Structures are given as structure tokens and as C-alpha cells.
Amino acid sequence: MLELRGVSKTYGPAVALHATDLRIEPGRCTALIGPSGCGKSTLLRLMTGLLRPDAGQVLFDGQPMTPANVNALRRQMGYVIQEGGLFAHLTARGNVALMARYLRQSPARIEARVRELAELTRLERKLLDRYPVELSGGQRQRVSLMRALMLDPAVLLLDEPLGALDPMVRHDLQTDLKRIFRELDKTVVLVTHDMGEAGFLGDDIVLLKAGRIVQRGTLSDLVHAPADDFVVRFINAQRSPLEAV
DSSP states (O other): EEEEEEEEEEEEEEEEEEEEEEOTTTTTTEEEETTTTTTTHHHHHHHTSOOOSSSEEETTTTTOTTTTTTTHTTTTTTEETTTOOOOOTTTTTHHHHHHHHHHTHHHHHHHHHHHHHHHHHHGGGGGSOOOOGGSOHHHHHHHHHHHHHHTTOSSSEHHHHHHHSHHHHHHHHHHHHHHHHHHOOEEEEEEEOOOOHHHHSEEEEEEEEETTEEEEEEEEHHSSSOHHHHHHHHHHHTOOOOGOO
């Protein structure tokens, strides 16, 4: 569904991503994980076309992404950022329906889709007429997910979508996301810094360090067959404090 061939990205003298090959399998959730500054968010933004690579090629469903087609291809992607990125001057309903209205879909079609997505994400309908400031962090993320799914995209990309939430809200949303991924059978790319979250939501985990892929596999692969000492240290650093009790 998504493929990177020799893709690299620099910011002046700093290398954010070394030449990277990566194929995202359709119908699966691929989790990108690693320490801060490892290149995982850069990788995701290259996939969305928000960044252009310095070298290499990004392909969407076999089609090279170019300046001429990037906007059309982006409409086939749903994108969720940390803390939602909602427009403060629009209600929840207005945020969700924004692109559909831009594309001049009928009001009846838009309203039916908004209600369908509210049910899918378990957002109470009475919240649809509230502004982002009137919603909790978890509610804002549900609205952001609805907005990303509004046009029924082929691919869903999530950049640390739960990072700013408290543990209980985060747990509930993780459970709902897993259910939604299963129900929709979408291709999903998830950026997270939490190995537990990557293992819970991801069918496939890609661990990065300093702009390079260190290891790819299941959580079991990384735990039981680590590629090097960095993988061991990264996993050990994420052990729950409850393990020591």
C-alpha cells in the first residue's frame, strides 16, 4: 500500500532519515517506534507527502508520489496528529465534515457519515455541537479520528495520537482503536514511543534509531530475538514499574 525506496531526509547538516527502504503491508497496522529524534515522525510525514524526500521515492499503491499528484493521493489518507489538531473556531461536527464540505458532498450524505463515525468511535452525538475547548482530551482525539476517517481513506496514519492523554483515557482509546482497526480492515501506520502500545495495536513493529531502521518484526521477535544491544536496552527501558512490585 505504501512503499519507500531509498528515501532520505536532511535538515541542513542534520540527517533526520538515512536512505531507507520500507514496505507497509495492506490491511495491517505497522507501528513505528524509537526514542525522540529517531526519525519516526519524519518517516510518517514523508508517507503523507507533507515532506518531500531529498532522495528516493515514496509510492502509494504502486504510484510514485509527486508534486502533481500529492494532493489527490493525500485524500486517500487519513492523518491524526498528537492532541488532534482540531480547528478551534469549528465545532466537532464542523471539524469532522470540513473536507467533505470542501468537496461539496451533500449535507444529507455528510450528516449520515458523521453519525456513523460517532457511533464507530463511541462519541456521544450531543458533543458534536461543542467546540474543541469544550471537549476533553480523549473526546478531541475521537473527533480527530472521525475527521481522518470521514472520506473513508485507504490508509490511516497516526502520529503519537494518544501521547498527551492520561493513562486511563489512553487505555480506553487503545482498546477502541484496536476494535476500529479490526472492524474497518484499514492499512494503518502508527507512530508511538510506547512499546506496550506498539505491541498491543501493531501487527508489525519497526524500531528506529538515529534515522535508521534497527529491527522489524513482532513484539515477540524484538523481545526474544533482539537484533543488537540497542533493542535490548530500549525494551528494558520500557518495563512497567509494576514489575518491580
